[in-house]
Amino acid sequence: MVPAPTSEDRLTIGQLSQRSGLATSALRYYEELGLIRSERTVGGQRRYARAALRRVAFVRAAQRVGLSLEEAGAALARLPVDHAPTAKEWAPVARSWQHRIDDQIAELQVLRRKLGGCIGCGCLSLRTCTLYNPDDVAAEHGAGARYLLGDEQPAPAHGRTVTHRE
Ligand code: FES
Incomplete structure (x- = not known):
């Protein structure tokens, strides 16, 4: 049986910021996007499970690869929440x-x-x-603002050509 998490297992936003190297404002934004989750104390303060550190590290690595935060979130959704992948x-x-x-x-x-x-x-x-x-x-x-001069623009995705004389 897995023991229930104690208060020592939970990190404040300041601790998570210090350990992850990410500003508290960025952590709040990550939370807003659903990339990390917190629980609230009776006083309304955020508390993060230690696994949040791993999730933040994952998101930062994803960004280094060139993924947007949305894409990082989609990738995170493919990984387990309750244990290391x-x-x-x-x-x-x-x-x-x-x-x-x-x-x-x-x-x-x-x-x-x-x-x-x-x-x-x-x-x-x-x-x-x-x-x-x-x-x-x-x-x-040729020189000049070609499309404003009436040249046809390359076909957009739906296949229709556009000129500015329309
Ligand atoms: S061609 Fe002159 S800087 Fe690129």
């Missing part, structure tokens, strides 16, 4: 992060390739600099 429970989450990291590496490699032309330049030209204006498709049609 087993290797089997953790594997699908780690796999989904692997794709994310691979995508980021690919994007950075493209950026590094494009950066080659910028080294020693510094122009940050709106027309030609791929670092400052990485996906300027309109520039291929």
